[in-house]
Every structure is written in C-alpha cells, then in structure tokens.
Amino acid sequence: EAGVTQFPSHSVIEKGQTVTLRCDPISGHDNLYWYRRVMGKEIKFLLHFVKESKQDESGMPNNRFLAERTGGTYSTLKVQPAELEDSGVYFCASSQEAGTYGYTFGSGTRLTVV
Amino acid sequence: AQRVTQPEKLLSVFKGAPVELKCNYSYSGSPELFWYVQYSRQRLQLLLRHISRESIKGFTADLNKGETSFHLKKPFAQEEDSAMYYCALDYNQGGKLIFGQGTELSVKP
Known part of the structure; x- marks a missing residue:
C-alpha cells in the first residue's frame, strides 16, 4: 500500500511569492488533514477534509491560505502571498x-520563506 | 480549553534504563489519546492509542483520568528508541488532533 505522499519535500521562496503544496492520501482514505509545525512550536491543526468537503478549517491562520481537494483525491494547500512567519x-x-x-502521515514539506 | 502538555523537551537516559515520557492533557470529556513518534529522517508515525491498550516496541501508556495523564513508559530503553515523541489528543472523535510540543528522547549506549 502506498503511503501518504507530499511534494515538494522542500521549498524555498521569497516573501510575497506563491507556493502550492500537494498531498496525495492513501487510496480510499476519505479523511485528509493538514497540519504545520513552525519553528519551536507544537504541531498545529490547519484543516480537515472529508472527501472533497471541508469538515473543519478552524486552524487556517488567515486568508492567505487556501486548501482544496477537488474530486476528493489529492489536496493542495496554497499560500499566497507567503510571509516569513509561514x-x-x-x-x-x-x-x-x-x-x-x-492517522498515517506524509513526510512533510519544509517551507522556508526568505 | 483543550491542551496537551509535555513538560520535558529533552529526556536523556542510558541504554537499559527505564524511561517515562510525561503527557498531561486538559479536557473535560472522554479523550482519545495517542502517542506518535518521529525517528530521524522518517515520517511521524502512530506508536500507541489508548483505546487499544496495547504494547508496541515495549512501550505502554495508561490513561489516568484522575490525573489527566497519559505517560509513555518503557522498562528498558534501547538506543533505537531515540526519537521525537509527541502526545496527541483527539477531543471530539472527529480526527482533529491537539499535539504536545514533543519530547526528544536520547538513549545513550
């Protein structure tokens, strides 16, 4: 069984640019979650999809973050425009x-905004 | 508010010594608690969930509702246990986890 796949594994972008992270869940898993860990802080929930619907997006920090899961398969998380604190x-x-x-976790995407 | 506290950022023990990683939670209902582990250069993976009451890799964790704790224990630590350990709470059975800050366990030879 393939695991949860995330890409890219690393991304370095400049402040103000846009970045899109992708997640491919395990096939057949209806529930998909996004979390993040900023430096020195705990892992925090961002949002939860059930199939293509957002079940809970209470952890999304602000409207610069947009998550989608079209067709209920893979999901994308777009940050636009990126800030240093992202x-x-x-x-x-x-x-x-x-x-x-x-859950089964992916390996994560390390995002660095410079 | 729901909260998970892991008081130790780093725990260092010698091989063969007992180890206890502390986890306390704040929640008024019936919590679902988990321990996740992240070995060096590997993904975060589920180690234990309290509902299953199982022992994985020699680790056990007992939910103590009176003390609101879910400490992770192992009687004899091994070098391969060195990793980052996270306690997590699913407080509404909806899958949204609240994580503690993590404890880095270092087992020395």
Whole structure:
C-alpha cells in the first residue's frame, strides 16, 4: 500500500511569492488533514477534509491560505502571498475513519520563506 | 480549553534504563489519546492509542483520568528508541488532533 505522499519535500521562496503544496492520501482514505509545525512550536491543526468537503478549517491562520481537494483525491494547500512567519513544516495525514484509529502521515514539506 | 502538555523537551537516559515520557492533557470529556513518534529522517508515525491498550516496541501508556495523564513508559530503553515523541489528543472523535510540543528522547549506549 502506498503511503501518504507530499511534494515538494522542500521549498524555498521569497516573501510575497506563491507556493502550492500537494498531498496525495492513501487510496480510499476519505479523511485528509493538514497540519504545520513552525519553528519551536507544537504541531498545529490547519484543516480537515472529508472527501472533497471541508469538515473543519478552524486552524487556517488567515486568508492567505487556501486548501482544496477537488474530486476528493489529492489536496493542495496554497499560500499566497507567503510571509516569513509561514516558514515551517507542513504535514498531511489521511485516515479511513476519523477519530480513534489515528492517522498515517506524509513526510512533510519544509517551507522556508526568505 | 483543550491542551496537551509535555513538560520535558529533552529526556536523556542510558541504554537499559527505564524511561517515562510525561503527557498531561486538559479536557473535560472522554479523550482519545495517542502517542506518535518521529525517528530521524522518517515520517511521524502512530506508536500507541489508548483505546487499544496495547504494547508496541515495549512501550505502554495508561490513561489516568484522575490525573489527566497519559505517560509513555518503557522498562528498558534501547538506543533505537531515540526519537521525537509527541502526545496527541483527539477531543471530539472527529480526527482533529491537539499535539504536545514533543519530547526528544536520547538513549545513550
């Protein structure tokens, strides 16, 4: 079984530019989550998709972040325009059922905004 | 507010010594708690979930509702246990996890 795939693995962009992160969940997993860890802080929830619908986007920091999951398969997270404080590691995870069984995480995308 | 606290940023022990990674949570309902581990250059992976009451790689964790704790324990640490450990709370069974800040475990030979 293929795992959760994220790309790029690293991205370095200048402040003000746009970056799009992609996540391919495990096939058949309806639940897809985005998290991020900024330097020195804990891993924080961004949002949760069930299929193509946003179930919970309470963790999205501001309107510079846009997440999509067209067709309920892969998801993208776009940051536009990027700011210095957006630097961190962005994790994607997927699960068949939400709740008690835990997730499978991707390797993460390390975003550096300079 | 829901919160997970891991008081130790770094825990260093010698091989063969017992290890306990502390986790306390703040939540008024019935929590679902997990331990995740990230080994060097690997992805974050699920180690334990409290509902299953299992032992994985010699680690166990017991939910203590009175003390609101979910400490991770292993009687004899191994060098390969060196990693970053995160305690996490799913407080509404909806899949949204609240993570602690993580504890780096270093097991010395």
